[in-house]
Amino acid sequence: xxxxxxxxxxxxxxxxxxxxxxxxxxxxxxxxxxxxxxxxxxxxxxxxxxxxxxxxxxxxxxxxxxxxxxxxxxxxxxxxxxxxxxxxxxxxxxxxxxxxxxxxxxxxxxxxxxxxxxxxxxxxxxxxxxxxxxxxxxxxxxxxxxxxxxxxxxxxxxxxxxxxxxxxxxxxxxxxxxxxxxxxxxxxxxxxxxxxxxxxxxxxxxxxxxxxxxxxxxxxxxxxxxxxxxxxxxxxxxxxxxxxxxxxxx
Numbered sequence: 001x002x003x004x005x006x007x008x009x010x011x012x013x014x015x016x017x018x019x020x021x022x023x024x025x026x027x028x029x030x031x032x033x034x035x036x037x038x039x040x041x042x043x044x045x046x047x048x049x050x051x052x053x054x055x056x057x058x059x060x061x062x063x064x065x066x067x068x069x070x071x072x073x074x075x076x077x078x079x080x081x082x083x084x085x086x087x088x089x090x091x092x093x094x095x096x097x098x099x100x101x102x103x104x105x106x107x108x109x110x111x112x113x114x115x116x117x118x119x120x121x122x123x124x125x126x127x128x129x130x131x132x133x134x135x136x137x138x139x140x141x142x143x144x145x146x147x148x149x150x151x152x153x154x155x156x157x158x159x160x161x162x163x164x165x166x167x168x169x170x171x172x173x174x175x176x177x178x179x180x181x182x183x184x185x186x187x188x189x190x191x192x193x194x195x196x197x198x199x200x201x202x203x204x205x206x207x208x209x210x211x212x213x214x215x216x217x218x219x220x221x222x223x224x225x226x227x228x229x230x231x232x233x234x235x236x237x238x239x240x241x242x243x244x245x246x247x248x249x250x
Contacts, residue, residue, distance in 0.1 A: 067132045068154055074125050075146035081118045085111060134229040135219035139212075139237060140194055147190050148216065159217075159224035166220075167191065167213035191216065196241045204244055211240045 088111045092104060122143065129142035133155055136145040151169040152158035158166065168175055170189030177183040188209035191197055200208035215237040222230055 067128060068149065071125065071129050071132055071146050072150040072154070074121055074128070075143065075150050078118060078121045078125065078143070079147075081114055081121065085114050085118065088114070133220065133223040134227075135222050135233055136216060138229065138231070139215055139219045139234055140191075144190065144193060148220075151190065155220060155224050159220045161217065161220075163210070163214045163217040166217050167209050188213075196237070200241075200245055207244050208241065211237065211244060215240075 088107065092107055092111070125146050126142045129146045129149075130137040133145050133149065136148065139145075140148070148166065148169055149155050149158055152161060152166075161169075168186050168189045169191070171186040172189075174183060174186040187206040188197055191209060191212055194212050196212050197205060197208050215233055219230075219233055222228070222233070
């Protein structure tokens with residue numbers, strides 16, 4: 001069965017390409033015109049071109065979706081392992097001084113295995129996130145970029161968000177308290193770990209968070225819709241932060 005007998009759309013072409021097989025020696029354009037599927041040979045080639053391009057785009061999207069899921073799962077695992085390590089450290093700190101060493105040593109071995117898992121997972125994120133989101137990773141770092149993607153629910157969702165929402169991703173509890181009237185609005189969410197936010201004096205930190213969130217939002221959109229690395233985004237953020245942090249010195 002030919003691709004156009006399956007249907008003259010991307011699904012038909014993709015299915016045909018997936019199945020592979022030997023090339024068809026028949027005059028497919030001529031057969032397609034003779035059967036009435038297309039009016040001319042040019043019509044056949046135009047339809048084949050459009051369907052092939054669309055099929056290729058879908059394959060790229062599927063590959064991106066897989067890479068995105070891997071990054072999101074990895075960063076969520078990293079956070080879970082990190083929380084477990086912190087809890088184990090707290091629980092065993094006093095236990096080491098008060099009990100037999102044997103059970104404690106078993107816990108320590110488990111903790112060391114978790115630490116190894118954490119390091120391997122971080123390495124995976126640092127390798128894969130720049131492939132998925134080069135500009136976001138360049139402006140922040142791969143782990144923070146992955147956290148933002150995970151919190152948003154995906155790179156596409158992150159790219160569609162206004163910068164004001166990106167600024168407070170990860171601060172949902174604080175935002176909810178503010179909406180109830182119990183607290184002021186949060187200045188930042190997980191982007192607090194960005195050196196430009198964390199390293200800015202507290203009374204200018206809101207401005208720093210807005211500047212960083214604004215550029216990260218642009219970076220996410222470039223990554224989603226273009227995909228090329230644009231170093232000038234980092235240069236522009238550096239210049240903006242020089243002005244903001246210059247007010248610290250004034």
